[in-house]
Every structure is written in structure tokens, then in C-alpha cells.
Amino acid sequence: GRWSRLAAQQMLSQDDILGFEPLGNVTLIHMTDIHAQLTPLYFREPEVNIGVGANRGEVPHITGAEFRRFYGIEDGTPAHYALTYNDFSALAKGYGRMGGLDRIATVIKAIRAERPDALLLDGGDTWHGSYTCLKTAGQDVVDAMNLLKPDAMTFHWEFTLGSDRVHEILDTLPFAALGQNIFDAEWDEPAERFKPYQFFEKNGVNIAVIGQAFPYMPIANPGWMFPEYSFGIRDEHMAQMVQEVRDQGADLVVCLSHNGFDVDKKMASVVPGIDVILSGHTHDALPEPVVVGDTIVIATGSNGKFVSRVDLDVRDGKMMGYRHKLIPIFSDVIAPDAEMAAQIESSRAPFLADMQEVIGQAEGLLYRRGNFNGSWDDVICDALLSEREAEIALSPGVRWGPSLIPGQDITREDIFGVTSMTYPEAYRTEMNGEFLKVVLEDVADNIFNPDPFYQQGGDMVRVGGMGYRIDVRKPQGERISEMTLLATGEPIDPARNYVVAGWASVNEGTEGPPIWEVVESHIRKLGTVNSDENTSVTVDGA
Amino acid sequence: MDNVKPRVKVPSKASAGESVTIKTLISHPMESGQRKDKDGNVIPEHIIDRFTATFNGETIIDVAMEPAISTNPYFEFQAKVPESGTFTFTWHDQDGDVYEETGEITVG
């Protein structure tokens, strides 16, 4: 609104945001995990983001005041608002929304005006996450992104459009679709439609960009939607590709990755010869690169809140120096690019009336990010419990989904922002207490296994109607205890069956109404949505 | 059994004495005998229980297969190619059927 625009403009200018003292002869621009968010939004960063094993207490596993102290960020500053969770609602009123692909277009054009040879690289999770993206099977985002003229991209949620649709889009994609770890599942050979790498000669420098798609696609998402493909980290094949591009004369090796941050750090330590890893998937936003050996690892956040600019000095086939800036996209400060704004407006026009319908109001802050729960997920779990008449609700710990600040209307578009996907069925089934424990243990090990190569990069499954205790340091099978049915306060009985409602099952043939209908019906009944503190999970070992 | 289709990937050329990589696939349910139908009755085991590959009549590999081999059995292995000749791949179904596929390679 007008107030936030004024406040933000007093603190910031477009020139401040874009200011960058150029370095060397190569510029990389990284964006990732925009989750189809074409328009400005609020997105609260996590309060709880626990690191385990060697990554305990290391970035990105520090949050809030500790994060600000680590990076020397003053309280109340734009960086405080953009990068940490504290005082989010108050700061949001001052600094306003972030992101918007029209603002990103302005930033990219400005960088290119200064550095015409800059490479724009998209880390994936691009064609997923909004009302219009779901309704157009990704077309609205594809059309908008094409205006930005990226040089290459890699993939994750894109595959949940189904492989036929992915192939259809790839047939028209005017830039490189990369993934050295995307293999043909039948013959175990590199998939023909995805190249492992692409060379770019820019400013006399031979740059090889190697793609690394999300390794755990058929585990974290429904494999039956893309049965032709197999993924995996394939670090040995990555090492071969690095050697291959070096042998072909690469001066600079860039990995455009959707591994997640800790996986990328480990990959940098086991695969020699990568200069820069542009890291996506875990949605971390870091104001400085993390250095692993001779590799710098860059994390650019999510939902269009940030773009990274990396200038490199490459001489004699070696990276001699770098300068980096995580550019925050303050929507009220950066002028929208007219061409992109028109494109977005026209793609939204057919759906505008339907998606802007007001369903209810947010009394408290609705957010998702955090290892264990978020107030948006509490609303979804409550909706599942009441609308599907269940004792226990399970909601996936995905990391996408914009926040709403207190006093905001909740529109249908907002509900789709936290629920939109191609396997939305809100199932209702019975599970016994023993199986519920197996589920929690299984998901917990995907997040808290001390070996990053076992981490899939989501957050813990959200639970409604049940509380539990977790010790993140323990091995699988021993982390979860004190499972309690909140309605009665009684311990969960391993042998008893409970009625469980959930959504986003990876199993083919799951039945139920789409989750957004369940949530909409619930919010209509509530009118005003409150967000009480959720104390149902007790965490040890953080 | 009907509709069982073997497929092989064999290079058509090699140099004398070279080792070549061979990949084979065959469409077959490999019914494990561990599954139950909707009425709770065990679906009887029905698998391919042996696979062999030969070059000019001499054995490359001979595999004894159990029900834990996945649907559409896949094998990848390497063969010596001292001269031009014929690969013969044979799958033995438990029901007595035998499926065969061949591939030619020229050494030059």
C-alpha cells in the first residue's frame, strides 16, 4: 500500500538495491524456486531450521537474531525484514511486499545494461505454485520467463506437470534444459531431452554450466507422473562431466543445482573442479557465498524475493576472484518493467475475478516456513480435521507458499498459493498408531539424517490433532516419542486405528476433493482466521 | 506366456579383443508369489528363472533368477569379442516357454 511504499522509499532506493561495483569478466545472475509467484508477496523466512551432523549451527541453519548477528545485520533494517522472521508483520507494513517478476525484469535489464554478457540461470521450481500456473499447466510462467531470456534452467516441481506436458514445453523452450542426473529409467542412460551441460562463450571466457536436477524426484513427488526418468545425486557422473568440460576447454565450471544447500556443500567436497554452485531447493537466502574448498556456493532464496548477482574474475582457466550480492526485490522500491507487467497482467486477466474472490480474513500472521509447523499449515490441518471428519491430519512439509500478514483478506488465489499442485486429493483413511510412528520417523530421517546425501530438503510433515516429541540427534526409529492424541490427551495406541486425513499423497489413485476446496470451505465457515501458537511438537537436540 | 518382448542393446562393431557393454530387457511381470489379489488369495509365483548370454555358442553369463528380480528384468554386463559373430540371449520362463533374441557384431 501507499504507507509501505513511503516507508520503504525513505529507507531504500532502486539505485541502492542495484548498486554493485563490477568485478572481472564474467557475471552470473541466479534466480531459483520462484514457485510461479509472478506478483509481489509477503514471505516470512523460518524461525526453526535445524542443522544436523557437521551442519549443526552452520548457515543456513541459523535464524533470527543469531542470523543477523552472524552477517552484521542491524535490527529493523531492510535486510532484517527480508532475511529473518522476527517482527515480520510490523516490518512488512513498513517495507511492503517483495518479489514480482516485473521487478525482477527491471533488475535483470539493469545488470545486462552494465554487463551485456551476463548469464541468467534459473534453478527450477519455476513452473509450479500458483493459481494461474496450475490452470495453465505452467504456460503463464513459461511465457513470462521467456521474456527474461534465461540461458539455462534445471528442474524439480516442473515434473509434477507430468512428463508429457514437460516434453511439450521443452519442445518450445528457447534455452537449455539441463540435468546431468536426469537419466532414462529404462536403459539407465542420460536422458536425451536434458543435456548434462551447456557451453557459453562470454567475453572470451568459456563457461560450462552443468545442470543438477532435484535428486529425489520420484521419492518426494509422484514418480508415476514421470515414469520415464530416474534421478539421484550421481556425484560420480557429475565428476565425469566436470572432467569432460574441463577437457573441452572450460575456463569456468558453474553447477546450476537443485540439490538443496547441505547436499550442494557435500557435493562440492566430493566433486573437485566446480567453481560456482548456484544452489536451489531448500529456499535458503544467504547474503554471502559459503566457500567449500575452491568452490563457492550461492543460495538465492525463493518466491522471487531475491536475485543473486555474481561477478567473477576468470583468467587462464582459473577463477581468481568473486564479488556477490543477494539483491532483495523490494516491490515498492524497484520500478516494474512495463513489458513484463503487461505480460503478467494479460496472463492473469482470464482468472482475475475467480482468484480475487475474498474467502475470509487473516487475523494473525499466516506463514509456512519452519521445520515443524507454520500457522498456514495449522489452518490446513484444521480444515482437514473438520471438513473430512478426521482425528489426525497430515500435511506435507513443503517450503513454498507465500505468507499473509494480519488484517489481510484471504483470497482464493492465496489459498492456491499454499496448496496448488497436480496431486491435491484430500484423502481420508485409517492408519494404526504404529504406522503413524513409521511415517513420522521416515519423514524425520529425510530431514535430520546427519549425512546430507540422505536429506530430501523439505520440512517435517505437519500434524493436526496429534502432538509428539522429537529428538533430531537420534537415528531413524528412535527420534519420535510421546505421540499424543490432542483431543483426549491420551497416548497414541500402536494397535488402534485412527481416522487420518491428508493430502499430496505420492500414491497413484488417491481419492478425495482437492485440498483447496477443503481449505476454502473451512475458511468460509470461520470468516476470520486466527493463528494461535502451536505447541504440539517438542523438539530436543536443536 | 504371450506378449513377452525381449530387447537388447548390442554394439554392431568392435575391434578384435575388445570388451563391449550389453544391455537386455524383457517385458515380464515376474509375479513374486508374495502378492494377494482383491479377495485375499495369493497370486501364484510366475517368473523367468534363468537368463543366459552366449557369443558364438560360448557362455558370457548365466544367471539364476529369483522372484526378487524386478518386473521387466534388466541385465547389463560385458562380453569379450575376439571375432565377428552372434550373441544369443535366452530367457527361460518357469512355465516352460523360452524366449530368444540374437545380435550380430562385426570385428574390423
Next chain:
Amino acid sequence: MGAGAAFLALLPFPVSAAVEDAVTEFTGGTEPGEGGVELNAPEIAENGNTVPVEVSAPGASAILLLAAGNPEPVVATFNFGPMAGSQTASTRIRLAKTQDVIAIAKLEDGSFARTTKNVKVTIGGCGG
């Protein structure tokens, strides 16, 4: 998140008597040593119904492949003939749950070698 269509016990499992019986049958009771056989399998299976596994033992005449946590642990026996280009083979196997996969090779000198790799089979779901 799984919808709970199938119950899977996903925890590691002690090696059963059936495994040791199968090993003894293959080795004739000779205690296998370490080294000389390799087993490649993913850390996490993309799909427990089709897990890629590669076994390799230079000079071996045969390699026995076992899945220690399956109801029937024996998976396959690879016998290499004179035209084998290497004593290496890959296949795809079913794993009922997280478990150890075991390879035992009969080496040129008549001795045996054993190696193990744990493969995680997960329910899946969720993501960033």
C-alpha cells in the same frame, strides 16, 4: 506423504537365518573374506520395486546376490563364462523395506569374498 495404502516396516532388520543358510549353500561353509567384491546400489531407492544394483568381482566365477530383509533373501546368482568381458553385472531388484543388500563372490582361487550395502526404502512425499 503416503496415504497409508500399504504397510511397510522400514527399519533395519537383523540378518536372518535364511540369509546365512543361503550363504552356506553357496560357499560350502567356507568363511568369506573381505575385499575382492564390490556392490553398487543407491543410498535411497527411488522405488523399492526396482532398485538398480551392480556387482563386480574381478576373476570371480560366480556372484551371489542377497537382499537380507526380503521374505526370500536370495535374489540371483551370476555365473560368468569364458566370454565374459568382466565379472561385472547389473540388474534391478525388489526391496521390501530398508535393508542390507549382500554380494558374495566365488573368486579365482576358490576363496569367497563378501560385501554389504544398506539401501534405504522410504515412504516419500514432501519437498522444497
